[in-house]
Amino acid sequence: TYTIAEPCVDVLDKACIEECPVDCIYEGNRMLYIQPDECVDCGACEPVCPVEAIFYEDDVPDEWAEYVTANIDFFNEI
């Protein structure tokens, strides 16, 4: 799955939402989140993010590793 990291916080540009073919990007209070069970790994969202917040799960920079968990937890809590 793809995941959204810290650069999205308080930005929520939403260009990614327009690109996602399965509509699996959802809006939280301060950032957007990718529903991991719905993401089809197409990669369409990644290049359109103006702040480069989107990464394939294996490519998330170490300092933002917590965002992989945060993406998953967001959907477990709603």
Ligand code: SF4
């Ligand atoms: Fe949607 Fe594709 Fe991005 Fe997954 S990789 S969130 S399916 S646009």
